Amino acid sequence: MNDIAVILGNQLLSQDFEQAGGGTKLEQAKHLASLYASADQAIVVLSDLVFNKSYVYYGSAAAALGLQGQLSGAQIDSIWEEEVFARIHPDDLQAKHMQELRFFHFLKGISPAERSDYHVVRKLRMYNAMNRYVPVLHRMYYLLDLRNDHTEMALCLYGFDHFPSDHFEGRIVNARTGEAVPAGDGRANMLSRREQEVLSLIDSGKASKEIAGTLCISLNTVNRHRQNILEKLRVSNSIEACRVARSFNWIG
Amino acid sequence: MNDIAVILGNQLLSQDFEQAGGGTKLEQAKHLASLYASADQAIVVLSDLVFNKSYVYYGSAAAALGLQGQLSGAQIDSIWEEEVFARIHPDDLQAKHMQELRFFHFLKGISPAERSDYHVVRKLRMYNAMNRYVPVLHRMYYLLDLRNDHTEMALCLYGFDHFPSDHFEGRIVNARTGEAVPAGDGRANMLSRREQEVLSLIDSGKASKEIAGTLCISLNTVNRHRQNILEKLRVSNSIEACRVARSFNWIG
Secondary structure: OOHHHHHHHHHHHOOOOOOOOOOHHHHHHHHHHHHHHHHHOOEEEEEEOOOOEEEEEEOOHHHHOOOOOOOOOEEEOOOOOHHHHOOEOHHHHHHHHHHHHHHHHHHHOOOHHHHOOEEEEEEEEEEOOOOOEEEEEEEEEEEEEOOOOEEEEEEEEEEEOOOOOOOOOEEEEEOOOOOEOOOOOHHHOOOOHHHHHHHHHHHOOOOHHHHHHHHOOOHHHHHHHHHHHHHHHOOOOHHHHHHHHHHOOOOO | OOHHHHHHHHHHHOOOOOOOOOOHHHHHHHHHHHHHHHHHOOEEEEEEOOOOEEEEEEOOHHHHOOOOOOOOOEEEOOOOOHHHHOOEOHHHHHHHHHHHHHHHHHHHOOOHHHHOOEEEEEEEEEEOOOOOEEEEEEEEEEEEEOOOOEEEEEEEEEEEOOOOOOOOOEEEEEOOOOOEOOOOOHHHOOOOHHHHHHHHHHHOOOOHHHHHHHHOOOHHHHHHHHHHHHHHHOOOOHHHHHHHHHHOOOOO
16 A cells, blocks of 8 residues: 555544444445446445445456456445555556545535535556556545535546546546646645745754744744644654655645 | 438437337436436436437536536437537537447447447537537447347436547447447448448449449349348438448448
């Protein structure tokens, strides 16, 4: 599992689900997932973030992608479909998880009414049954509980890309307007401007006292920012924080 | 309405539906159509070929495409969604219908078990609410009744193309294998080789007697071929037959 997936998993699963309903909504989502799998012949993974489980539906494309012999609707005790991930090009898998992390935070930054307009699309490479990479189109939807601002479920679809290109890239798209969210959209950044400044200075090797002097703030404030950064990025030290933030282009 | 749409419509609607079931299947298909519209924000049209009606479901993309104010699930007394067609670039609309006609015949030429693997994908241009062309991805599925070899329903989805290109083109694809059906695939040709020869000679201005001489067959046989060609293409005379066959590249 790549580092970004670990960070993303921690964030998805550590939401406060105390009031989560589940039940009927999960059954409806399973029904939608199985319909998608049979209509598009796609591989459809419904991940339940409340109970840390997934349900995998295999359309007929699964066999050609080397995922033969699976029971449709089978339950996995994880939000990650490792068996599918193992067939995705590692670079594309990491980029996919990075985008899903960005998408998770992006949705929190916009109004609840807007959220259902957005999803993620990505062109990626997957091994086929002959262990050759073939172009696949991945779509991902977060199913939200708007009452308590949770991302309760994720729906991932993998199907052959019928208009392949040489670019393997992903986009957060607004299906209502047709627009893609620009990669540098500030709303998708989970760090405040001040936190970015602090982290940039940490990244350039400065100590907390120097950072306080440079930004004309107290040492206490610097330390509070440090703490918030670690919490927001769900990492345990500044070196990890810098690496994650750099991978998102949040710090230069 | 373009000529190809007229030919396609005649063929779709003139199937022998005497034993058609309808009922439950239609309700299930309506449910699928409405789910697609809300999950993908797409415009989804379910056409019932048995009763010559359509049901239109508008996801939130409809407003940006200038199709505002429609009731989701509204019934149209036609298999054609004229209001949507009016917003499609005329070249793309004609190419779309031509491909659907080809697809209809292609499905008849393969084994029933294979048929549900295939659908049509197309990149096309649609007017948006500001009357500017924007790239749209169209998917079309024929819902088949395998017992009596009918195409009972058609499901058309229109959504923004999130990976647009400069090529506006369509493909009949096999979602199980990921392969596209080659444009010149003989199975998609509804005329036999001999019928093509006869029609080519008609197209070059030859009379039946000359054709009989050239192909070393009797005048009766030529006339039988002529009759079969008109029936297969559902046209009323040889000039129309030549035009349709030429538009499919079935004759040189």
